Amino acid sequence: MLKIENLQVKLEEEDKQILKGLSLTVPSGEVHAIMGPNGSGKSTMSYVLSGKGGYEVTGGSATLDGVDLLAMEPEERAAAGLFLAFQYPVEIPGVGNMTFLRTAVNSQRKSRGEDEMSAAEFLKVIRAKAKSLKIDAEMLKRPVNVGFSGGEKKRNEILQMAMLEPKMCVLDETDSGLDVDAMKLVAEGVNALRDGKRSFLVITHYQRLLDHIKPDVVHIMADGRIIKSGGPELALEVENNGYADLLAEVA
Amino acid sequence: MTALDTMKAKDGVDQETVDAVQSVEKYKYGFSTDIEMDFAPKGVNEDIVRLISSKNEEPEWMTEWRLQAFRRWQQMDEPDWAMVHYPEIDFQDIYYYAKPKSMLVKPKSLDEVDPKLLATYEKLGIPLKEQMILAGIEGAGDTPAEGRKVAVDAVFDSVSIGTTFKDELAKAGVIFCSISEAIREHPELVKKYLGSVVPQSDNYYATLNSAVFSDGSFVYIPEGTKCPMELSTYFRINAENTGQFERTLIIADKGSYVSYLEGCTAPKRDTNQLHAAVVELVIMEDAEIKYSTVQNWFPGDENGKGGIYNFVTKRADCRGDRAKVMWTQVETGSAVTWKYPSCILRGDDSSGEFYSIAIANNYQQADTGTKMVHLGKNTKSRIVSKGISAGRAQNTYRGLVSMHPKAKNSRNYTQCDSLLIGDKCGAHTVPYIEVRNNSSRVEHEATTSKVDDEQLFYCRQRGIDEEAALALIVNGFAKEVLQSLPMEFAMEAQALVAISLEGSVG
Ligand SMILES: Nc1ncnc2c1ncn2[C@@H]1O[C@H](COP(=O)(O)OP(=O)(O)O)[C@@H](O)[C@H]1O
């Protein structure tokens, strides 16, 4: 269970408050969606949860299964089960996709005191998972995200998520820029990981993703906090009327 | 009768030196047992040159060759054009000959070896059997190391200790031995080729080396022979204040092939040490030499204290048509590095390749690169240089590509990439290009990039800690060069990249 309470975050470099008392709980096994206008702080939230530098937490807390996330190093949060599918996945020239992922899997296992995955086992597992995401062997060998199309990058994020088997998955606009087929693949990838225990926090602008990944709860975020939460119908309302009405309600 | 027996105090040589030299000579015969090192006294003069020559039981012509070099050296000035700065070296405050204690009393097992050294081997993933050979364990070299097939000629300080796989090489007709042995056993080859690629008077350090080189390796691959295994020499600097003057000579006769690996690790030292090696490669018609170096000498601590000064002259002469040479180097050590492995492309259709990773961290200074001298027709060269700077280090690539008038239809491609870690370090690229005919082409590409926080964070979010992430990114940057190393060496080199960047992030 991910529990964010009254989280307040400003930029380290300048005096700009971005999250202004964000509270949110994603119980284990549930899928929650976050929608909200550009600049409302959705990506910032995902970065602060995963420990990216440049932000200062000035108040509030965030825990995963009761463990304080904010006190840990980014890699420790990852090993504790937090995964972020990046809005803009980074390119790492010269580092093979497969090498990268195996290093990640085994680093996490090592820090949890588990046995490393053998090369043979890793290969077997990744091949099966890549296949269902229509990622071919060629793409597994290529350097991480280098020269990948937008859709390939996003599918690659989902592949990483599938291999790392996190407890809590945060997806930041994974559907943005995808055509319908690619979006369906991504949605199927996410659905395949739903097992009743794993939780998801899906940041999106579009109802169409939520047609495929059925959320339990939809939150609307504006100006650094959640202004409204509800069922899947809330996403439909945004789709039809935009954010204006919702913003007016809280103003 | 050795030259020493007749040695008298000459003009300009004080009696003290002569006495010291003679007392050192006595230790050899066991008059004294409590010495740690078998040292010649500090400093260099004609008597020291003679001493080194006599210690190696060299013939007169060799002694003369050395003396000739020494006289040249006395008239030369230390070069100062490289982008490196260091306190003036007092060449009279250095030992020019030292036989390590381990040579006299070999450790019986790894338990008797410096644990720090073992820890370094461990991190580098060197197999246990090989660790034992490297550490000079008694008898360790008698049975071949399992796993990889590499002949190890371990050079500890100034003296070759052990050579393995000799029989198998002998069967193939390959000569692989210490240069001092070659001088005694194969004088005709040494006379013919020594100094033929790097002349005695080539440069200040090479000339000094010619006068005082203590030992090194010699390889001869006969015509039409593919050397049955990778040849490898590990150098280690052992004694404090000991000048290191290794000499390597490799000859690949017509149509032959050899891959030679050179690697070094050094224990931590407090005072600066000088190293001035010379490597000469002779490549005949249709022959090929691959020379790979992984260099990990003590670079000085995080405050810039200590570390090794490395002034190396490495040159390959593609003497015959279609001769090929490939230099690959991973340079991570030394406080100051001055090194330009070069290719003389004399034969028509000959080719030279240079792949380099140079890492400079903390206060390290590296000025490295290559020279491609195209003399023959249709000659080709390729330069891939990956410079990595971290901490307050300065890393300079200096490369010369020269196309002579007769080198018609020749090609060079140079790719020179720099990676910066942090904002206190520097990278410099100094290409010199001379094209003196109109049918040749030279291409030069250069990039400079920074390891960015986004990349590091991306890796860390996947569970890879900061140092491992940096190592991954840097190894990715340098991949092309790592791939050109022999497989087993590539793994060690990757580990070395990680070790040498420890502490440069966070
Ligand atoms: N590193 C940063 N430097 C400057 N401004 C930032 C930084 N990170 C976020 N912001 C600002 O914070 C606000 C929230 O951004 P973001 O979290 O990306 O919103 P969203 O993902 O909801 O579109 C925006 O006004 C953005 O410009």
Ligand SMILES: [Mg+2]
């Ligand atoms: Mg965003």
